[in-house]
């Protein structure tokens with residue numbers, strides 16, 4: 001356990017906000033990892049006072065950033081209280097962990113994000129760019145509408161990286177087998193990272209298996225609760 005000091009929040013899209021924290025010097029993470037935050041608040045609902053969040057910032061950015069979507073109608077007591085967190089507040093967090101990290105780069109990497117599932121992928125893209133390694137990477141980013149979190153800053157990473165491609169899938173267009181087959185005429189020998197709501201992650205990983213990919217080349221981050 002450690003304590004993170006809240007600095008400020010930033011709006012990334014309609015109902016999507018990033019929360020930026022200062023961490024102790026010994027707080028280290030690998031791009032793609034997550035933390036669990038404990039945030040006691042008045043009258044917590046049955047969903048409780050703890051939440052997992054991927055760290056959406058890359059380690060070189062120093063500040064710890066988590067990004068989440070707010071549901072105006074059915075939002076949890078946690079999210080309502082967290083939205084109003086005041087600068088200077090210390091929150092309890094676990095140390096970062098998780099295997100949704102880029103540990104091999106000897107093949108093409110396909111990053112697939114469903115909505116807020118972009119969070120660990122933003123961290124990975126920024127980290128690879130910082131290491132001059134954002135090459136032979138495709139981002140497939142699906143979203144409910146055209147108000148896409150981190151769109152501009154991720155697109156900016158293409159300026160120096162011609163081998164970084166982005167494909168958007170805006171609802172009702174989904175990432176389907178036919179579309180994947182169009183992008184990849186022969187399905188590439190690659191690593192795939194899939195992150196987002198459980199139903200979306202399951203349907204994409206099923207497609208990837210049907211295309212002949214194996215479990216050792218697929219990493220999945222399921223965000224329950226969406």
Ligand SMILES: Cc1cc2nc3c(=O)[nH]c(=O)nc-3n(C[C@H](O)[C@H](O)[C@H](O)COP(=O)(O)OP(=O)(O)OC[C@H]3O[C@@H](n4cnc5c(N)ncnc54)[C@H](O)[C@@H]3O)c2cc1C
Pocket residue numbers: 034047051052053054055066067068069070071074075076078079116119120221222223224225226
């Ligand atoms: C490894 C990991 C990493 C994650 N990273 C992120 C991240 O980076 N960003 C992020 O936003 N989330 C992330 N999540 C998911 C996150 O922990 C929450 O589950 C998610 O944000 C939903 O939050 P919430 O329960 O406060 O619901 P809210 O966001 O307030 O509401 C979401 C919707 O779920 C419905 N809902 C869900 N559960 C219930 C319930 N029990 N009762 C009633 N309605 C319900 C609500 O009606 C509402 O429509 C991650 C999860 C894991 C496991």
